[in-house]
Amino acid sequence: MSPNGGPAARPGPDDLRRTFEAVPARTSDADGPFAESWWGRAWVEALESLSMDEGRLARGREYADGGHVAAITVTPGRVIAYVHGSRPRPYRAELRLRSFPASDWDTLLDAVAARPGHLSALLDKEMPHSLVDTAGEAGIRLLPAAGDLDPDCSCPDRGWPCKHVAALCFQTARLLDSDPFVLLLMRGRGERELLDELGRRNAEHSARERPETPDMPSVAASDALADRFLPPLPAPLPVPRYPGEPPSYPELPGARDPLGLDHLATDAAARAHTMLTTGDDPLAGLSTWQDAVRIAASRPTAGLTATTRALYRELAFATGRSTTDLARAVAAWRQGGAEGLGVLETAWDPPAGPFDRARPALAAADFPRFQPRRNRLTDATGTLQLRFGHDSRWYGYESDPGEDDWWPRAAPDPDPVAALTALRG
Structure with a gap:
């Protein structure tokens, strides 16, 4: 089965031949609609309109439900499969459908490209009503009517269609359910060719609709690259001795946690100040745990205020550690930074000397x-x-x-x- 639940297709030699593996017998809901999508049901309705024999249709549906239809091959203008009937040797069932000429395809593709939603729907394996309506407005009948289907079978039954072709038609409806590109292939174009052509026409259509922009002033490359005197850059502003203080964040209903905003602003200012003064990023290469310890160590050292205790609890919870683990790690960080934390947590074998x-x-x-x-x-x-x-x-x-x-x-x-x-x- 394919990822979207339909029969799996085996790759053909090109985009104009697709072979779908045989579908096993249905084990439930045999009395329900054979096709789930509206376009699949429209295919079944075309089949039922073609036949004047309810018995052959019922027998064909039983064959399809019972898994009598072998692998189905779809090419432009025809659908072919072997169907197992009452005899040991299967019959070759074929259903022909008129392919569109090049002029119809040009008309249809131009109409579809003008509606980006059509392309999006096809990519989602959907056949929107509006696409069929757009084709109809252009004089192109995308879904078949009774007169569009031409059945043929190697069996001796002269029914129109016989039960073997009817079974093939029912099973084809299941292919259409999972992939509407099967119908477009019957009409003469493969999926890759259609998507490439629709993408190209859609881009051309968008370009035609894009408003023209006035000519922008330009400078010749020779003038832009010519040697000329440039005044020296002004001296950089002096780096302040300490990072700036963040603004005050009031507590408002539904607003962000003012403590969290205060800390983010303070930490960002301290990090920027370190990068300005030393050229080093204090966060470079730190793990989540190391960064949590660094954040906790940046709080004031003179006792644990209620704010700092709340921060310790949140950082410990976020890293899966206890507040005692965090407090010990903070002491190690203040002792020697990331190296001090490594000395706390990891024993190693130093060289002699x-x-x-x-x-x-x-x-x-x-x-x-x-x-x-x-x-x-x-x-x-x-x-x-x-x-x-x-x-x-x-x-x-x-x-x-x-x-x-x-x-x-x-x-x-x-x-x-x-x-x-x-x-x-």
């Missing part, structure tokens, strides 16, 4: 013995710890005795002795 020289240096300064583990040195009491970062600095951490609950403390330092001194101080 600076790390291995740290313990003798601490011992020479009369500090107690430290136990190494990966990039960390922990004192015997389990309350002080130094962590070696990728930036070759030592970061001080502190925990309550026996808690293994480490928090960043003091500023990092390339010298482990100075880092531990600051931590103990």
Whole structure:
């Protein structure tokens, strides 16, 4: 089956031959309308108007419902399929339909291109009533009437049509349901050719309707590129020492959260100020979690106000962390930025050298013995710890005795002795 529910089509050698796989027997709603779309039902009505024998039509519908129709091939002007009847060998059923001459196609395509909605509907596999009406106004009958269908079958039945052709007609209605381009192919044009031609004519039609614009003044390229004196650019304005303060956002019913707007404006100003003064973007390469920590760390450090606590809760919820995790990460960020956060969250194996020289240096300064583990040195009491970062600095951490609950403390330092001194101080 095709993605829109109709029979699947096998590709042919070109756009003018399409073969649709056989459709299995219907297992439900056998008494309902055979076609669901209005244009599919119009096809069935043309078939019923063609026949004067209700019995053959009923038998043909039973064949179609029962899956007796094999693969259907559609080419300009005809529909062909083998239909299994009462005998072991299937019959070759054929239905011919008049193809449009080139003049009719020109008239039809010009009329359709003038209505962009027609092209949109066809792309959605719809056949709008207005398209058929437009064709009718141009003197072109798109949907068939009884006299347009010419049946033929290899069976001995001389019915007009026989039950095998009737079954083919009913099954063709299901093809039309899922793809109205099948009808246009019967009339002589393939889908790709039609869409290309409609797109071209639609563009030409739009160009003809576009109002003319007056001639714009222009400058010759030689004049624009000629060497000439240009005065020096004025000196840039001095960068202020601190970012500006955002405006006050009142609380209004239905308005955005003033706290969120205040923070967005403050953060944008701080980011712009950093880029002006250093040339670096503080957000470049940050993950969502790192950016949340950065935002929380930008709030004032003197106590947690109600506003800051609300911000912590929202950032923690948005990143799937607890407020304690966020507070610890903020302490690490204030200690060393993104590198400080990495030291908090990721243990690693540093190379020999600076790390291995740290313990003798601490011992020479009369500090107690430290136990190494990966990039960390922990004192015997389990309350002080130094962590070696990728930036070759030592970061001080502190925990309550026996808690293994480490928090960043003091500023990092390339010298482990100075880092531990600051931590103990």
